[in-house]
Amino acid sequence: MAADWREFGDDTLNAPLRAALECFAAHGYHGTSIRMVADVAGLSVPGLYHHHRSKQELLNKVVGAAMDELLAHTRAAAEDSDGTPAGRFDNIVTALILFHLSRRQHAFVASTEMRSMNPEVRAVHVASRDEEQEMISSAIAEGNESGEFDCPSPVDAARAVSSLCVSIANWYRPGGALDPNDIVAQYLGFCRSIAGRLDDAPAPRG
Amino acid sequence: MAADWREFGDDTLNAPLRAALECFAAHGYHGTSIRMVADVAGLSVPGLYHHHRSKQELLNKVVGAAMDELLAHTRAAAEDSDGTPAGRFDNIVTALILFHLSRRQHAFVASTEMRSMNPEVRAVHVASRDEEQEMISSAIAEGNESGEFDCPSPVDAARAVSSLCVSIANWYRPGGALDPNDIVAQYLGFCRSIAGRLDDAPAPRG
Amino acid sequence: MAADWREFGDDTLNAPLRAALECFAAHGYHGTSIRMVADVAGLSVPGLYHHHRSKQELLNKVVGAAMDELLAHTRAAAEDSDGTPAGRFDNIVTALILFHLSRRQHAFVASTEMRSMNPEVRAVHVASRDEEQEMISSAIAEGNESGEFDCPSPVDAARAVSSLCVSIANWYRPGGALDPNDIVAQYLGFCRSIAGRLDDAPAPRG
Amino acid sequence: MAADWREFGDDTLNAPLRAALECFAAHGYHGTSIRMVADVAGLSVPGLYHHHRSKQELLNKVVGAAMDELLAHTRAAAEDSDGTPAGRFDNIVTALILFHLSRRQHAFVASTEMRSMNPEVRAVHVASRDEEQEMISSAIAEGNESGEFDCPSPVDAARAVSSLCVSIANWYRPGGALDPNDIVAQYLGFCRSIAGRLDDAPAPRG
DNA sequence: TATGAATGAGTCTTCATTCAT
DNA sequence: AATGAATGAAGACTCATTCAT
Numbered sequence: 001m002a003a004d005w006r007e008f009g010d011d012t013l014n015a016p017l018r019a020a021l022e023c024f025a026a027h028g029y030h031g032t033s034i035r036m037v038a039d040v041a042g043l044s045v046p047g048l049y050h051h052h053r054s055k056q057e058l059l060n061k062v063v064g065a066a067m068d069e070l071l072a073h074t075r076a077a078a079e080d081s082d083g084t085p086a087g088r089f090d091n092i093v094t095a096l097i098l099f100h101l102s103r104r105q106h107a108f109v110a111s112t113e114m115r116s117m118n119p120e121v122r123a124v125h126v127a128s129r130d131e132e133q134e135m136i137s138s139a140i141a142e143g144n145e146s147g148e149f150d151c152p153s154p155v156d157a158a159r160a161v162s163s164l165c166v167s168i169a170n171w172y173r174p175g176g177a178l179d180p181n182d183i184v185a186q187y188l189g190f191c192r193s194i195a196g197r198l199d200d201a202p203a204p205r206g
Numbered sequence: 207m208a209a210d211w212r213e214f215g216d217d218t219l220n221a222p223l224r225a226a227l228e229c230f231a232a233h234g235y236h237g238t239s240i241r242m243v244a245d246v247a248g249l250s251v252p253g254l255y256h257h258h259r260s261k262q263e264l265l266n267k268v269v270g271a272a273m274d275e276l277l278a279h280t281r282a283a284a285e286d287s288d289g290t291p292a293g294r295f296d297n298i299v300t301a302l303i304l305f306h307l308s309r310r311q312h313a314f315v316a317s318t319e320m321r322s323m324n325p326e327v328r329a330v331h332v333a334s335r336d337e338e339q340e341m342i343s344s345a346i347a348e349g350n351e352s353g354e355f356d357c358p359s360p361v362d363a364a365r366a367v368s369s370l371c372v373s374i375a376n377w378y379r380p381g382g383a384l385d386p387n388d389i390v391a392q393y394l395g396f397c398r399s400i401a402g403r404l405d406d407a408p409a410p411r412g
Numbered sequence: 413m414a415a416d417w418r419e420f421g422d423d424t425l426n427a428p429l430r431a432a433l434e435c436f437a438a439h440g441y442h443g444t445s446i447r448m449v450a451d452v453a454g455l456s457v458p459g460l461y462h463h464h465r466s467k468q469e470l471l472n473k474v475v476g477a478a479m480d481e482l483l484a485h486t487r488a489a490a491e492d493s494d495g496t497p498a499g500r501f502d503n504i505v506t507a508l509i510l511f512h513l514s515r516r517q518h519a520f521v522a523s524t525e526m527r528s529m530n531p532e533v534r535a536v537h538v539a540s541r542d543e544e545q546e547m548i549s550s551a552i553a554e555g556n557e558s559g560e561f562d563c564p565s566p567v568d569a570a571r572a573v574s575s576l577c578v579s580i581a582n583w584y585r586p587g588g589a590l591d592p593n594d595i596v597a598q599y600l601g602f603c604r605s606i607a608g609r610l611d612d613a614p615a616p617r618g
Numbered sequence: 619m620a621a622d623w624r625e626f627g628d629d630t631l632n633a634p635l636r637a638a639l640e641c642f643a644a645h646g647y648h649g650t651s652i653r654m655v656a657d658v659a660g661l662s663v664p665g666l667y668h669h670h671r672s673k674q675e676l677l678n679k680v681v682g683a684a685m686d687e688l689l690a691h692t693r694a695a696a697e698d699s700d701g702t703p704a705g706r707f708d709n710i711v712t713a714l715i716l717f718h719l720s721r722r723q724h725a726f727v728a729s730t731e732m733r734s735m736n737p738e739v740r741a742v743h744v745a746s747r748d749e750e751q752e753m754i755s756s757a758i759a760e761g762n763e764s765g766e767f768d769c770p771s772p773v774d775a776a777r778a779v780s781s782l783c784v785s786i787a788n789w790y791r792p793g794g795a796l797d798p799n800d801i802v803a804q805y806l807g808f809c810r811s812i813a814g815r816l817d818d819a820p821a822p823r824g
Numbered sequence: 825t826a827t828g829a830a831t832g833a834g835t836c837t838t839c840a841t842t843c844a845t
Numbered sequence: 846a847a848t849g850a851a852t853g854a855a856g857a858c859t860c861a862t863t864c865a866t
Contacts, residue, residue: 030236163373193399442648579781605811
C-alpha cells in the first residue's frame with residue numbers, strides 16, 4: 001500500500017452496493033427507496049435483501065468501505081513522506097484531495113448521511129474522521145516547531161483543511177473542465193496557505 | 207440595511223417554519239415527516255396545512271428566506287466597503303462567515319437539501335449562490351489588477367472560499383468553546399490566503 | 413355489578429376491535445392480516461391505525477377487555493355467594509361457564525393467542541388467569557375443611573375445572589342444539605364432580 | 619400393538635418434521651416461517667423442500683402422524699380391555715391421557731392448528747377426533763346399560779372427557795413437579811366422575 | 825380557525841417457493 | 846442430494862394530503 005497511495009483504481013463495490021451508492025448520492029438516504037436501489041442494481045427487491053440485510057446495512061457498508069479506503073491511503077501517504085512535517089502534511093492532504101476526486105460519491109454520501117447512520121456505526125466514522133484530522137493537525141503542530149509552518153491554531157486549521165477537501169466532492173465531476181492534477185495542485189496550495197506554510201519556493205496557488 | 211449588515215438578530219421565521227427548519231436540519235427533508243413538523247410547531251397536521259400548502263413549500267420558504275437574507279447582507283456588505291477590491295472582499299467574506307455563524311441551521315439545510323427542492327425553486331437558489339460567488343471572484347480579479355491579490359484562478363478560489371465558509375455550519379454550535387468573533391477573524395484569514403491576498407499587515411491566521 | 417354477574421350483555425368492543433376479534437378467532441393472530449381487520453371493520457388500513465397503534469395493540473385490547481370482564485364477573489360472583497365454600501364454588505364456576513358461553517370468541521382468542529402477546533402483556537393475563545384458578549382452588553380447599561368437598565389436590569382440580577370451562581369455547585355455537593342453561597347445569601355438574609363435591613342433593617350431571 | 623398401547627417411545631419424526639413440530643408448537647403455523655423450520659432442522663431451505671413439498675405438507679404430516687398414533691393406541695387400548703364398558707372406558711381414557719403426556723407438542727399442534735389445515739386434510743382429522751369421542755361415548759352408553767355408569771348425556775360427557783385430556787398438553791411439561799403416573803390416575807378419576815362412573819371401589823380422584 | 829378522522833400510495837421487509845448449478 | 850440466488854406477492858406500517866365538522 002505504501003507505494004501506491006496515490007492510485008485509486010475502480011472501487012470494489014459489488015452491484016448492489018454500487019447501486020446504493022449512486023442512489024444515496026443522488027437522492028439521499030431517506031429519499032432513496034429500496035426499490036430504486038434494486039432497480040439500479042438489476043435485482044428484484046428480495047434479491048437485494050439476499051445480499052444485504054437492510055437499507056441501513058447498505059449505508060453502513062458503503063460508508064464503511066469509503067472510510068476504510070480513505071484511512072488506508074492517508075496512513076500510507078503519511079508513512080511514505082520524506083520525514084519532515086511539511087512533507088507529511090503535503091502527502092496527507094494530497095491523499096485527501098485524491099480521495100475526494102476519485103471517490104466523489106462515496107465521500108459525498110459519507111459526509112451527508114452521517115445523521116442517517118446507526119449511532120454505533122456513526123461513532124466509528126466519527127472516530128475515523130477525527131483520526132484523519134488529528135493526522136493533519138499534528139503535522140501542522142510539528143511544522144510549527146520545525147519552522148515550516150506558522151499556524152496559531154493547528155486544530156482549527158486542520159478542520160478547515162479537511163472541510164475544504166471534502167467540499168471538492170460537492171462540485172467536482174469527472175470529465176469536467178478542470179484536470180484532476182491541476183485540482184490537486186490548486187487545493188494543496190489552498191491547504192498550505194490555510195495551515196500557514198512558510199514557503200521559500202511558493203506552492204502553486206488557486 | 208447598508209449600515210447593519212454585520213447584525214443578524216433573531217430570524218423572522220414563524221412557528222411552523224421554525225419547526226420545519228429544525229426538523230430538516232436534524233433529519234433532512236426526506237427524513238422529516240409532516241407530523242414531526244406539526245408536533246414541534248405545536249400544531250395539528252391540518253393546522254400546519256392551513257399555514258403552508260405542502261411540505262415542499264415549507265422547504266422553499268425556509269431556504270428562500272435564508273438565501274434572501276444572505277444576499278441582502280452580502281450586497282450591503284459590498285456596498286459598505288471602502289472602495290478597494292480588498293476591502294470589498296473582506297466585507298463580503300465577513301458577511302458570509304457571520305451568516306453561517308448566525309444562521310447555522312438555515313445554511314445547513316440550504317446547502318444540504320438543494321436536491322430536494324423543485325427544479326424551478328432550485329434554479330433560483332443556484333442563481334443566488336452563483337451571484338454570491340461571482341461577487342467574490344470579481345473582487346479577487348479586480349484585486350489582481352490592483353495588486354492587492356495574486357490569484358491565478360479567481361473563480362476557483364471564490365468557490366473554495368465559499369465552500370470553506372459554508373462548512374462552518376457543519377460544526378459550529380453557539381455556546382461552544384470558540385468565540386464567534388475569533389472565528390470571523392480566523393476564517394477571514396483562511397479566505398484571504400486562499401485568494402492570494404498580498405499582505406503588508408498580515409491578516410490573522412488560523 | 414354484584415347483582416348482575418350472571419348477565420353478559422353485548423360486549424363493548426368498537427368496530428375495529430370487534431373486527432380484530434372476529435379475525436383473530438377465525439384465523440389466529442398470525443393468520444390475520446391488518447387488511448383483513450380493516451376490511452371487516454369497514455375502514456381503510458390507515459383508518460384502522462388511526463384508532464389503534466399496531467396489530468399487537470389490537471390483540472392486547474381485545475384480550476385485556478375479555479380478561480377484565482371475566483375477572484369482574486368472577487369476583488362479583490364470589491362475593492354474591494351464600495357464604496359457604498360450596499356456594500362460592502358454584503357461583504365462581506357458573507360465572508366461568510357463562511363467560512365462555514357469552515364471550516366465546518374472546519375466550520378462544522385469549523387462550524389461543526397467549527404466545528402471540530408481548531411478554532409484559534402476557535404476564536398480566538397470566539396473573540389474571542392465576543387469580544381465577546386461585547379463587548377456585550381456595551374454595552375447594554375451604555370446602556375440604558367444611559366437609560362439603562373431598563378433594564386431594566385442590567390446585568390440580570382447579571386447573572382441570574378451569575380447563576374444562578375454557579374448552580366450551582372450542583365447540584359451543586350460539587343457536588346450536590344445546591340450550592345455554594342446560595350447558596351451565598351440565599358443566600357445573602362436571603366441575604363439582606372433578607372437585608369432589610360431596611352431595612346430599614346430587615347436582616345435575618351431564 | 620395390542621400389548622403395548624401404554625408405551626409411547628420416542629416418536630418417529632425425522633429431523634425436518636421434528637423441527638416443524640417444534641416451531642409450530644412454539645409459534646403456531648402462521649407464526650412459523652419455512653426458514654425457521656429449516657434452521658431448526660439444520661437444513662437449507664431448498665434442502666427442506668427436497669424432503670417435503672410445502673409448509674402445508676409439513677403440518678399435514680405432523681398432525682397426521684399424531685392422529686394415527688393416537689387412534690392406533692386408543693383402538694389397541696379398547697381391544698385390550700377386560701370386556702366391560704367400564705374397563706373399556708378406563709383403557710381408552712388412559713390411552714388418551716398417556717398420549718397427551720407423551721406427545722404434548724403433537725397434541726397441542728393438532729388441536730390448535732385445525733383451522734390452518736387444508737379442508738380435505740382437516741376432514742380426515744375431524745373424523746379421527748370424532749371416532750375417538752365416539753369410542754368414549756359408546757363405552758359410557760353401554761355402561762349406562764350395564765349399570766356401571768349413570769350419565770344422562772354420554773355424547774356431551776365424552777366431549778368433556780376428551781377436552782379435559784387434551785387440556786393436559788397446555789400445561790404439562792416433562793420433568794415438572796407432577797409424576798406422569800400420578801397425572802394418569804388423577805385425570806382418569808376426573809374423567810370417571812364426569813362420565814358418572816358408579817364406583818364400588820372408588821377411583822383415585824384429583 | 826382548528827381538528828379528528830380518513831385514505832391511496834408508498835415505505836421497508838419477509839413470505840413461501842423455485843431454479844440453475 | 847444439496848444450495849446460493851432469485852422472485853412475485855404479501856406482510857405491517859407510515860406517508861403527505863384532504864375533508865367534514
